[in-house]
Amino acid sequence: MGSLKLNSIHKSFGSVDVLHDIDLQVPDGEFVVFVGPSGCGKSTLLRIIAGLETTSSGTIEIDGNIVNAQSPTERGIAMVFQTYALYPHLTVRDNMSLGLKQAKFPKAEIAERVNMATTMLSLEDYLDRRPAELSGGQRQRVAIGRAVVREPTLFLFDEPLSNLDAALRVNTRLEIARLHDELKSTMIYVTHDQTEAMTLADRIVVLNQGRVAQVGAPMELYNNPANMFVAGFIGSPKMNFINASDVGSSKAATIGVRPEHLSIDTKKGDWKGSVTHVEHLGADTNIYVNCESAGPLTVRLFGEHSYETGQMIFATPQANKVIEFGADEATLQ
């Protein structure tokens, strides 16, 4: 069991409002990712769920019980931190078992749970080492193991991959996905990286300046963003935004086209412009174009293409892939 419900959570530090009116419902077993730019309040929201921070107003329910007044331990959550936060003076084994020892679990059960977690995370060889003797990836696996042994109702992750290098990040991401498949527990995961959000989440909560910008499944956010912020945040390279009046569109203030939904032709098309830069990524080619009417655009083409800087080309959006935004930045239906 591990359902979570947030009712109009509000948080301010002194006179600074950090979170405004956050409502959210997470059913048991779901993998929810909070994503948003740095400083938008993701960690604060996660710490409020954990019980490490108080709310200014609003309630937190876990499994239907209001837990505002409960300590992190009473809430039955476990948390994995960006900086690993392993106890430097304890061995891997003791790091993992400290929480259970505090809760006065019998020795045999502690050993069994630690065993299970070490096997799951392939940490058998490191049990007697201290954190200083481990690599970053191993440390983060220990931190995950420390969360697993507690068999929590809720797993909370605060940017667990940010301190790892690119290759390890992918591996650990897969490991976390596998963990969710095996344990089927509710997981809440914070990141500023939209790739992590898209690949891991059942549902994504996009936060912007302390407000929920949109909640939805990854592809829903990609295909039907609720506003310009979500449209720009999800997807890489970023969506192109074009001033609607510049291209003679009707009711919208701004129109958005994803780089992968633009095609290029040397002879004819909607928007004429010159190539300013070309990036070859192997599988993709990113072409930066400065258009006469539409302004600077990014075009993502699949495969290898050879365009020269300064070359005149025409960019054309796919007809049904153009998204229109009103003057208030919300998507027009």
Add this chain to the structure above:
Amino acid sequence: MLQNSQMKGRARTLAAHAILITYTIIALFPVIVIVINSFKTRNAIFRSPLSPPNSETFSLVGYETVWNQGDFVLYFQNSLIVTIMSLALVLLFGAMAAFALSEYRFRGNSLMGLYLALGIMIPIRLGTVSILQIMVASGLVNTLTALILVYTAQGLPLAVFILSEFMRGISDDLKNAGRIDGLSEYRIFGRLVLPLIRPALATVAVFTMIPIWNDLWFPLILAPAEETKTVTLGAQIFIGQFVTNWNAVLSSLSLAIVPVLILYLIFSKQLIRGITSGAVK
């Protein structure tokens, strides 16, 4: 080229060592003079104060005087009790105050920090008269407790200041991980935070301990009685208005160096880590 730069490097090392050795000699000179003269006869001390004792001039008369002169063992004991007790209280209360200041948000937090740090700038001796009045009123004159209380107050400002700076440097995540694992705030303080600031504790310990051990002012004013004399005060009996027993003075001073030296050696390994921790990490 390569040789040239190597030469330059070596010259630089030599220069650095020359400076450091000079400094060491200057710093150690008075101590060495005290120690070598404490082993010489009175005449030899005055005839050639800088020469080490030889078979002719060697004499333990100073140490004998100190040993026979009543209560030097008691004085040492008093000094040690006062220093160690004050040190323990300064470290304990200093660390606790620093933890509260660095860890919890409450109204007046920074004001409180400023207030506690104010004592670094205001010498406690300015309050000697009031302190004496308080001690008289509470009947603590001529007790070691009086000295311990005063030295604790004297050491706390710097301790709170240094320790709270160090504690701010400890990652919040680590403390939060402890909270999630169900550690109480006391265990987070004792088991997670204190071990991590051990170098800072050692630094504070050394800077607190030495002025206490060497102090003459407060023992003279608050606890001059025979049974509460400290070593520095005890050594004064050999300094007379007309005659000074230099053998005894030098011997007692040499002896007084030993305990601080031992305490210093205990802390020094940690201290060096504390001083270099910012640079290396």
